[in-house]
Amino acid sequence: MAGFLYMSDLMFKTLSYAVLVRCGPGDLARSLSAIEFVQELLAQGHGLERVFFYQQGVLCASNLRVVPQGEVDITALWQTLAQEHGIELGVCIAGALHNGIVDAQEAERYELDHSNLALGFSLVGLGQLAAASADCDRLVSFGAGV
Amino acid sequence: MSCILTLTRAPYESQAAKESLDVALVLAAFEQNPGILFIDDGVLQLLPTSNHPSPAKHIGKIISALEMYDINELWVEQESLQQLGLTVEQLSQPVKLILRKDVASLLAKFDQHLVF
Numbered sequence: 001m002a003g004f005l006y007m008s009d010l011m012f013k014t015l016s017y018a019v020l021v022r023c024g025p026g027d028l029a030r031s032l033s034a035i036e037f038v039q040e041l042l043a044q045g046h047g048l049e050r051v052f053f054y055q056q057g058v059l060c061a062s063n064l065r066v067v068p069q070g071e072v073d074i075t076a077l078w079q080t081l082a083q084e085h086g087i088e089l090g091v092c093i094a095g096a097l098h099n100g101i102v103d104a105q106e107a108e109r110y111e112l113d114h115s116n117l118a119l120g121f122s123l124v125g126l127g128q129l130a131a132a133s134a135d136c137d138r139l140v141s142f143g144a145g146v
Numbered sequence: 147m148s149c150i151l152t153l154t155r156a157p158y159e160s161q162a163a164k165e166s167l168d169v170a171l172v173l174a175a176f177e178q179n180p181g182i183l184f185i186d187d188g189v190l191q192l193l194p195t196s197n198h199p200s201p202a203k204h205i206g207k208i209i210s211a212l213e214m215y216d217i218n219e220l221w222v223e224q225e226s227l228q229q230l231g232l233t234v235e236q237l238s239q240p241v242k243l244i245l246r247k248d249v250a251s252l253l254a255k256f257d258q259h260l261v262f
Contacts, residue, residue: 130175
């Protein structure tokens with residue numbers, strides 16, 4: 001049995017992944033599924049092209065949400081992952097603007113009083129999703145609306 | 147990578163229909179011409195809406211742009227069409243009809259599948 005396990009380790013092939021997050025941080029189970037999936041694929045030595053936040057997923061990128069004590073801070077979990085592994089957290093810029101999430105540059109462009117994009121996230125075009133889906137071996141989507 | 151999008155949402159219930167079509171157009175712009183399968187209320191996106199009922203962006207205009215982006219592979223699930231009491235002649239685009247039992251084998255032909 002030990003020999004068998006050893007052989008399967010040798011045959012282990014790493015893949016490159018792109019992850020699409022489409023649920024907001026309030027959708028706790030789905031959000032945690034995405035985060036735990038990313039943690040696990042990195043732990044197993046796979047590559048991650050990019051995490052892309054679309055639809056309600058863009059809400060994960062706000063730094064103005066206050067999480068009650070004892071509850072899980074989805075934004076902070078993504079930030080920790082980005083910091084520890086240097087992964088890219090790309091947020092659909094159209095969706096972000098639509099949902100009131102702006103970085104300093106967009107705040108200036110639209111003459112808004114504040115910016116609120118959480119550290120570690122960046123506003124990117126939807127093309128970055130297409131590029132990631134073209135470059136990765138596996139595209140995995142979390143939080144599809146039902 | 148080949149990709150197929152399954153669109154299940156009515157055109158104006160939320161932003162979802164527009165967001166899904168935006169993904170289709172961007173994939174096409176990146177030369178990964180996706181296929182599109184319309185099921186359930188998603189079929190309603192294919193109705194010609196000359197007096198479009200909503201202040202939201204006209205979904206019909208995006209649908210009619212698909213051809214210009216070389217997105218020519220449009221499927222409609224026959225059972226969904228029937229359930230809505232529609233016929234293929236009422237749709238704004240030429241589509242291929244597919245039976246529910248054949249959907250799985252259609253999806254299997256693509257590397258990626260996104261459901262909206």
